Amino acid sequence: MKKYAPFLVLVLALLIPVVLRQKPSLVYSLNLSMIYAISAQGLNLLMGIGGQISLGHAAFMAVGGYTSAVLVTVLHVPFGIALLAGVALSCAFGLVIGFPALRLQGFYLAIATLALGNVVTDIIKRLSITGGDYGLRNIPAPSLFGFTFGSSLSQFYLILAGLLLTVVVTRNFIRSKSGMALQAMRDSGTGAVAVGINASRYKLLAFVLASAFAGLAGVLYAHSVSYLNTGNFGLDLSINLLAITIIGGMGTVWGVVLGSLLWVFVRNLMGSGLEMLTGVLFGVILLLVVLFLPRGLSEIGYRISARFRSGHQRG
Amino acid sequence: MWTLVFRGLATGSIYSLTAMGIVLVLSTTNVMNFAQGDMGMFLAFIAFALLMRHVSYPVAIVAVVLVGLLLGALLERGLMAKVRKTTSYLGMLIVTLALTMILEGLAGYFFGTTPLLFPPALQGDPVHVLGAILDRQDLLSLAVAGVVVFVLFVVLYRTKIGIASRSLAEDEYAAKLLGIPVRSIYVFIWATSFGLAGLAGIMVAPKLSLEPGFMIVIQLKAFIAAVLGGMNSVVGAVVGGLLLGVMENLVAYYVPQIKDSFSLILVVVVLLFLPEGLFGRRAARGA
Numbered sequence: 001m002k003k004y005a006p007f008l009v010l011v012l013a014l015l016i017p018v019v020l021r022q023k024p025s026l027v028y029s030l031n032l033s034m035i036y037a038i039s040a041q042g043l044n045l046l047m048g049i050g051g052q053i054s055l056g057h058a059a060f061m062a063v064g065g066y067t068s069a070v071l072v073t074v075l076h077v078p079f080g081i082a083l084l085a086g087v088a089l090s091c092a093f094g095l096v097i098g099f100p101a102l103r104l105q106g107f108y109l110a111i112a113t114l115a116l117g118n119v120v121t122d123i124i125k126r127l128s129i130t131g132g133d134y135g136l137r138n139i140p141a142p143s144l145f146g147f148t149f150g151s152s153l154s155q156f157y158l159i160l161a162g163l164l165l166t167v168v169v170t171r172n173f174i175r176s177k178s179g180m181a182l183q184a185m186r187d188s189g190t191g192a193v194a195v196g197i198n199a200s201r202y203k204l205l206a207f208v209l210a211s212a213f214a215g216l217a218g219v220l221y222a223h224s225v226s227y228l229n230t231g232n233f234g235l236d237l238s239i240n241l242l243a244i245t246i247i248g249g250m251g252t253v254w255g256v257v258l259g260s261l262l263w264v265f266v267r268n269l270m271g272s273g274l275e276m277l278t279g280v281l282f283g284v285i286l287l288l289v290v291l292f293l294p295r296g297l298s299e300i301g302y303r304i305s306a307r308f309r310s311g312h313q314r315g
Numbered sequence: 316m317w318t319l320v321f322r323g324l325a326t327g328s329i330y331s332l333t334a335m336g337i338v339l340v341l342s343t344t345n346v347m348n349f350a351q352g353d354m355g356m357f358l359a360f361i362a363f364a365l366l367m368r369h370v371s372y373p374v375a376i377v378a379v380v381l382v383g384l385l386l387g388a389l390l391e392r393g394l395m396a397k398v399r400k401t402t403s404y405l406g407m408l409i410v411t412l413a414l415t416m417i418l419e420g421l422a423g424y425f426f427g428t429t430p431l432l433f434p435p436a437l438q439g440d441p442v443h444v445l446g447a448i449l450d451r452q453d454l455l456s457l458a459v460a461g462v463v464v465f466v467l468f469v470v471l472y473r474t475k476i477g478i479a480s481r482s483l484a485e486d487e488y489a490a491k492l493l494g495i496p497v498r499s500i501y502v503f504i505w506a507t508s509f510g511l512a513g514l515a516g517i518m519v520a521p522k523l524s525l526e527p528g529f530m531i532v533i534q535l536k537a538f539i540a541a542v543l544g545g546m547n548s549v550v551g552a553v554v555g556g557l558l559l560g561v562m563e564n565l566v567a568y569y570v571p572q573i574k575d576s577f578s579l580i581l582v583v584v585v586l587l588f589l590p591e592g593l594f595g596r597r598a599a600r601g602a
Binding site: 047051100106108110112115118235239242246277279280281284287290291294 | 341347394397398401404405406408409410412413414415416417419420421423424428527531535538539542546575576579580582583586587590
């Protein structure tokens with residue numbers, strides 16, 4: 001059962017847009033939630049595996065999105081190259097910022113990432129090439145190898161591919177030597193250092209990887225929403241991404257997908273007039289998760305599947 | 316020049332009020348409270364609603380501070396006490412983030428997101444003080460901050476509960492061993508901190524416009540002030556807030572290009588090169 005579950009999910013995911021062909025707005029929401037899931041996957045690596053915190057994650061999305069959008073609109077670079085450039089620059093920012101920031105811990109890291117995230121969006125806002133306060137409009141849809149992902153239906157598959165890529169990378173990272181080292185450090189810093197783990201190197205690796213995911217999400221966001229404004233990448237988004245990660249379940253691979261689906265669809269369901277209450281509802285869910293479900297929503301799935309396999313040992 | 320400095324002090328006094336709340340909570344209960352600013356925002360909205368119903372200004376201030384005290388006590392009793400048992404500092408930090416989402420959402424739902432004009436407590440022409448020209452509201456917030464600092468220090472250094480709180484900040488385990496009622500102290504600390512949030516909100520609201528996100532900036536600046544002052548020192552929070560206010564005002568006047576980023580760059584520099592701040596005790600901050 002467990003063996004086939006990923007394939008089942010994949011087939012379902014591939015079929016969803018075909019079923020929903022008549023409802024492009026619904027597909028659009030799905031796309032958006034997958035983009036947030038990609039970005040939150042980075043936070044998941046950082047927090048769930050590395051035990052670090054970042055309150056400036058949205059800024060890396062901005063770096064990726066703006067880089068790619070500027071390259072495509074101003075310099076007419078093909079999307080594929082712009083995509084790689086966006087992710088690369090986001091990585092570079094992660095490296096530059098992570099180097100000093102990761103010397104800090106806990107609260108201090110929270111404040112430093114919060115401040116640096118604000119500085120980054122502030123700089124983007126001040127550059128003229130990025131449209132300043134007005135932002136960038138009419139960013140063209142992504143196109144690869146001569147095929148243009150014009151409709152939200154076709155973009156669905158592109159974004160799904162990106163999501164799967166981050167899931168696979170995360171999964172492998174968790175099982176790799178670096179991932180093991182990070183988890184050891186998260187659970188016992190002194191113990192990990194005592195057995196000779198180079199703490200700062202692995203933390204930096206996780207930070208750069210997290211920035212890369214955020215950059216990828218930013219690029220996909222820019223070209224599917226086709227509008228960028230630094231106001232959308234502030235503290236609000238960083239906090240929401242944090243909430244998505246925790247609600248979905250830190251340290252699990254699929255948790256962020258659950259979390260971001262919940263976020264996007266709760267917001268859609270509330271409709272106009274009640275949209276302010278989305279924050280309230282989401283905040284309450286976040287509280288409940290912290291209180292009762294330390295592994296987030298994926299804990300529920302885990303418990304159900306554990307019940308099916310009762311008799312077997314958990315684990 | 317003096318006007319710049321005094322205006323900076325007035326803004327700084329708001330930072331100080333907020334930073335004191337943050338530092339009080341952090342040093343005793345070990346929670347980084349991201350909801351301090353938004354609690355101030357929420358309480359300012361309550362004050363606004365009261366003022367619109369023709370409640371007199373002093374009554375509104377007192378009422379809001381009392382509501383803040385009550386909410387702080389409720390938060391500790393109803394939520395923090397439970398969370399503390401199950402999770403680490405990360406969990407508690409996230410609880411305060413959840414709180415900001417709830418508070419901003421509620422404020423937006425009940426009062427709308429259009430910016431409102433909050434009436435100042437003192438109106439009238441600016442006054443001349445020591446060669447500087449100041450708004451009356453600025454003078455008021457300076458005076459309020461001064462009184463609060465004085466009262467807080469008397470409480471922290473001369474009363475039993477204050478000294479007990481400081482002992483908790485110093486060494487929680489030893490404090491428990493000595494029979495200090497830790498749970499009541501936590502309630503006292505959270506209540507005080509949200510009372511301060513209410514004061515800060517009501518003092519700064521007339522200078523900005525009242526909307527659900529208006530305290531975020533103040534909150535950020537208060538964090539920076541707290542870092543500057545050393546994170547675990549209430550004196551540091553006061554001095555850090557005032558210093559930040561003055562520096563910001565001077566920078567905004569002489570180098571306007573970097574006025575938005577100045578404090579953010581400052582905090583990173585301080586964290587890297589002067590991690591224990593101006594008044595903080597040396598503690599493990601880095602890996």
